[in-house]
Amino acid sequence: xxxxxxxxxxxxxxxxxxxxxxSLEIEEGEVxxxxxxxxxxxxxxxxxxxxxxxxxxxxxxxxxxxxRTQPGNVRSSIGIVFQEPxxxxxxxxxxxxxxxxxxxxxxxxxxxxxxxEVINLVGLEDRADDVTKVYSGGMRRRLELxxxxxxxxxxxxxxxxxxxxxxxxxxxxxxxxxxxxxxxxMTMVLTTHYMEEADMLCNRIAIMDAGKIVVMDKSANLKxxxxxxxxxxxxxxxxxxxxxKLSFVKSAERKDGAVQIVIRDVDKNLQKLLCKVGKIKSVExxxxxxxxxFLHYTxxxxxxxxxxxxxxxxxxxxxxxx
Amino acid sequence: MSELEAIYAVWxxxxxxxxxxxxxxxxxxxxxxxxxxAFGSGVGTSVSxxxxxxxxxxxxxxxxxxxxxxxxxFTAIFYGVYIIWDRKLDFxxxxxxxxxxxxxxxxxxxxxxxxxxMLQSVILLILGxxxxxxxxxxxxxxxxxxxxxxxVAMVSLGLVMGSxxxxxxxxxxxxxxxxxxxxxxxxxxFPVSNLPSWLLVITQINPLTxxxxxxxxxxxxxxxxxxxxxxxxxxxxxxxxxxxxxxxxGRMQQSK
Ligand SMILES: Nc1ncnc2c1ncn2[C@@H]1O[C@H](COP(=O)(O)OP(=O)(O)OP(=O)(O)O)[C@@H](O)[C@H]1O
Ligand SMILES: [Mg+2]
Numbered sequence: 074x075x076x077x078x079x080x081x082x083x084x085x086x087x088x089x090x091x092x093x094x095x096s097l098e099i100e101e102g103e104v105x106x107x108x109x110x111x112x113x114x115x116x117x118x119x120x121x122x123x124x125x126x127x128x129x130x131x132x133x134x135x136x137x138x139x140x141r142t143q144p145g146n147v148r149s150s151i152g153i154v155f156q157e158p159x160x161x162x163x164x165x166x167x168x169x170x171x172x173x174x175x176x177x178x179x180x181x182x183x184x185x186x187x188x189x190e191v192i193n194l195v196g197l198e199d200r201a202d203d204v205t206k207v208y209s210g211g212m213r214r215r216l217e218l219x220x221x222x223x224x225x226x227x228x229x230x231x232x233x234x235x236x237x238x239x240x241x242x243x244x245x246x247x248x249x250x251x252x253x254x255x256x257x258x259m260t261m262v263l264t265t266h267y268m269e270e271a272d273m274l275c276n277r278i279a280i281m282d283a284g285k286i287v288v289m290d291k292s293a294n295l296k297x298x299x300x301x302x303x304x305x306x307x308x309x310x311x312x313x314x315x316x317x318k319l320s321f322v323k324s325a326e327r328k329d330g331a332v333q334i335v336i337r338d339v340d341k342n343l344q345k346l347l348c349k350v351g352k353i354k355s356v357e358x359x360x361x362x363x364x365x366x367f368l369h370y371t372x373x374x375x376x377x378x379x380x381x382x383x384x385x386x387x388x389x390x391x392x393x394x395x
Numbered sequence: 396m397s398e399l400e401a402i403y404a405v406w407x408x409x410x411x412x413x414x415x416x417x418x419x420x421x422x423x424x425x426x427x428x429x430x431x432x433a434f435g436s437g438v439g440t441s442v443s444x445x446x447x448x449x450x451x452x453x454x455x456x457x458x459x460x461x462x463x464x465x466x467x468x469f470t471a472i473f474y475g476v477y478i479i480w481d482r483k484l485d486f487x488x489x490x491x492x493x494x495x496x497x498x499x500x501x502x503x504x505x506x507x508x509x510x511x512x513m514l515q516s517v518i519l520l521i522l523g524x525x526x527x528x529x530x531x532x533x534x535x536x537x538x539x540x541x542x543x544x545x546x547v548a549m550v551s552l553g554l555v556m557g558s559x560x561x562x563x564x565x566x567x568x569x570x571x572x573x574x575x576x577x578x579x580x581x582x583x584x585f586p587v588s589n590l591p592s593w594l595l596v597i598t599q600i601n602p603l604t605x606x607x608x609x610x611x612x613x614x615x616x617x618x619x620x621x622x623x624x625x626x627x628x629x630x631x632x633x634x635x636x637x638x639x640x641x642x643x644x645g646r647m648q649q650s651k
């Protein structure tokens with residue numbers, strides 16, 4: 074049974090349609106990835122699903138409750154890690170977690186154990202009793218994540234959970250997310266700009282662009298849809314038309330002074346291809362990655378500085394966007 | 396049970412923040428002292444109250460209950476309107492998305508504000524004793540009760556405004572169109588009777604007038620309305636504001 078289903082969920086800001094008549098179903102226990110370029114409408118969708126933003130039209134059900142008419146019940150079914158910082162600056166890390174535990178009615182006997190557990194998870198043992206005002210951006214992010222993971226809801230929304238985290242912490246979090254999804258059968262909706270993260274964690278992935286879902290499937294299927302393998306050839310005078318005519322070539326385009334070709338059944342067809350294209354300088358073969366899928370469907374590249382940029386740079390950018 | 400816990404959680408946050416923001420605490424004492432000492436004794440030397448019921452009361456004593464109400468008013472309304480910033484900075488999001496009723500959030504916030512105000516009031520009452528106001532232990536407690544009533548009313552008013560305003564610029568409006576008028580037309584600085592009739596009307600629809608009057612009754616033993624009327628107005632206004640506050644909090648969305 075679908076634990077989240079949206080029916081023509083729509084949010085308009087004036088003329089801009091941030092989420093456009095979205096209809097999708099997410100199964101119980103699934104880790105669902107919502108990908109898309111900046112401004113695609115991922116956060117807006119999540120905000121509506123967790124009842125802090127009213128849809129312009131359409132509605133959705135979360136855990137069987139309508140987000141418009143039963144927001145209270147929806148809220149008791151969910152947890153969320155917001156994209157934007159929302160920990161309380163003036164409280165210490167531990168106090169933030171205590172407040173969360175109380176708000177979510179975690180029983181007294183469990184509280185301390187859970188708090189210690191998540192503090193350990195994100196490696197904030199030494200700083201748990203500092204006011205979060207003095208935390209670094211990444212530390213704050215970790216605290217936020219710890220808070221979201223603490224109360225084990227039925228549905229957990231993770232809006233770019235590992236944004237700005239160092240590789241060790243990220244690895245830790247991934248493992249914990251997997252564990253939660255397996256042991257607690259928690260449903261998770263995750264947005265991210267790290268393709269490897271989506272690839273590793275998500276059962277199904279939806280790629281969103283301009284408020285609409287462009288494609289939705291298992292990661293492996295998505296890769297199959299786009300093609301088999303990618304071949305990058307450096308050569309002097311590529312004849313794109315001729316290459317495209319070959320029956321096993323799915324697409325061919327110029328990229329950074331080389332030709333990028335997607336072909337089926339690379340083991341059979343690479344030889345043929347190389348014979349047909351003429352004199353080449355170098356050749357590189359790699360399987361299609363989720364990144365290729367993303368670029369294929371959204372047509373835009375995520376700029377490297379956005380993908381890898383620091384947390385605060387991203388924050389600055391999003392506050393300028395507001 | 397869990398709602399009580401939620402109220403406690405929200406209150407505890409406010410209380411911790413209050414204790415941590417020393418500047419805010421200190422600055423809340425500076426202006427009442429200035430009003431009492433500079434204004435009260437300064438202007439007091441050239442003003443004597445003509446009103447028969449206030450005859451013989453030194454001006455400083457006369458404005459002491461008014462100054463108490465004023466500092467309460469400022470702290471209470473600032474506290475309430477401060478949630479505009481909370482929302483801008485997204486701290487409130489965590490609470491808005493939690494599985495607790497919005498009325499609990501409101502009540503927790505309200506009690507938090509009243510706690511700030513009452514701590515401040517206790518210190519100002521002690522200061523009153525020091526500068527020679529006629530405050531017996533009984534008067535002290537009675538005044539605290541009245542101050543509590545006023546603070547419930549004013550904190551709730553502040554929260555109602557704060558939850559309905561979304562940008563910081565609105566703060567100036569609140570200052571000029573709410574706080575100053577409430578203060579000036581409350582009889583805090585001058586007796587309400589003998590005012591020109593248009594001013595009298597404004598004063599009489601101002602709930603703070605009744606708070607100031609009740610305090611004056613408790614501390615100086617003179618007042619213009621009956622205690623019953625003062626209490627009824629204050630309680631009625633508080634209930635109205637709490638009701639509006641719960642509705643406003645219920646409707647509150649993320650502020651972007
Ligand atoms: N309060 C608002 N007023 C006007 N437009 C808004 C508002 N909030 C969001 N938008 C617009 O809605 C669109 C979707 O925004 P959203 O935050 O959902 O994107 P996103 O997919 O989460 O992007 P990112 O990857 O950058 O987080 C954007 O074009 C954004 O500018
Ligand atoms: Mg977003």
